[in-house]
Amino acid sequence: MRYKIGAQIGMGGMGTVYKAYDTQLKRNVAVKRLLSTDEASAEDVEAAAETLIKEAHTLSSLNHPNIVTVHDVGRDEKGGFVVMELLRGATLGATVEQGILMQEDFVELVTQTMDALKSAHAEHIMHRDLKPANFMVIWQASGKFQSKILDFGLAKFSATPSLQTISQDNSVLGSIDFMAPEQIERLELDERTDLYSLGCVYYYTLTGIYPFRGKSLAQVMNSHLEHRVNPLEDLRPDLAPSICQWVMWMINRDMDMRPADAAKAMEYFPAKPEAALDHKIKQKLKLKTSPRSLTDRTPIGL
Numbered sequence: 001m002r003y004k005i006g007a008q009i010g011m012g013g014m015g016t017v018y019k020a021y022d023t024q025l026k027r028n029v030a031v032k033r034l035l036s037t038d039e040a041s042a043e044d045v046e047a048a049a050e051t052l053i054k055e056a057h058t059l060s061s062l063n064h065p066n067i068v069t070v071h072d073v074g075r076d077e078k079g080g081f082v083v084m085e086l087l088r089g090a091t092l093g094a095t096v097e098q099g100i101l102m103q104e105d106f107v108e109l110v111t112q113t114m115d116a117l118k119s120a121h122a123e124h125i126m127h128r129d130l131k132p133a134n135f136m137v138i139w140q141a142s143g144k145f146q147s148k149i150l151d152f153g154l155a156k157f158s159a160t161p162s163l164q165t166i167s168q169d170n171s172v173l174g175s176i177d178f179m180a181p182e183q184i185e186r187l188e189l190d191e192r193t194d195l196y197s198l199g200c201v202y203y204y205t206l207t208g209i210y211p212f213r214g215k216s217l218a219q220v221m222n223s224h225l226e227h228r229v230n231p232l233e234d235l236r237p238d239l240a241p242s243i244c245q246w247v248m249w250m251i252n253r254d255m256d257m258r259p260a261d262a263a264k265a266m267e268y269f270p271a272k273p274e275a276a277l278d279h280k281i282k283q284k285l286k287l288k289t290s291p292r293s294l295t296d297r298t299p300i301g302l
Helices: 042-060 094-098 101-122 190-205 217-226 243-250 264-269
Strands: 003-012 015-022 029-034 068-078 079-085 137-138 145-149
Touching: 003 029, 003 264, 029 042, 042 079, 094 137, 094 190, 101 145, 101 190, 101 243, 101 264, 190 243, 190 264, 243 264
Parallel strands: none
Antiparallel strands: 003 015, 015 029, 029 079, 068 079, 137 145
């Protein structure tokens, strides 16, 4: 086989990822599977392979520096697989666990991730499962960082609104902490659904907490549906108010009150924000973690 499979480096609801070695091109890669013959029937493995190949086609159509690159797709005796670039970094979730983002880093993160989403939306592709685990942060030799969006496993081509994907057991697929109300309600989705989820991710990077919380799945769902969220300005008085207001715009309960798409959102993003109203960070922040520059962190490699 061309790819020598190594250690498992990731696992989630949309598949398992392994570190591998490409014997033809002499490079390390990442190989993703949804199901193998070790885990399921031949019929289920075949269905998973078809899903994975569709995901690969989606990703390969998005040639963008802030979206993970697909190198190859295929099948073997264990099922279907996708070969992607091996990213040496940390998930956005792991990055935030080391410290919430400072304003300068947040502006750069938004610039990169929103440009990637603009590219996807221009092709009528919605991700539909944006969450911190689906973003990688890679530190460059220059000291700068690069972000990449992963896992378009729930992505769907649609020039018109589409319904939320439902699993075989009639449950809604996605990550509840970052799921838009219309996904929970199984209504028609469009680009504004991704913006809501991404807004929740941004809120998390700036606070270290989920914007919509609860002690159970039902409570979290109700928080989304009833829009129970603390204004970002209350938690981060050290940030420019326009930054906080922009993030809250993204997570508006009403789809019509959000930006129409990623391009429209970036038209109003304060790339050069005004000064914060209150610089007394240590006295004012009511968070478990403190802002920390990304360049001061120890890069997490593979």
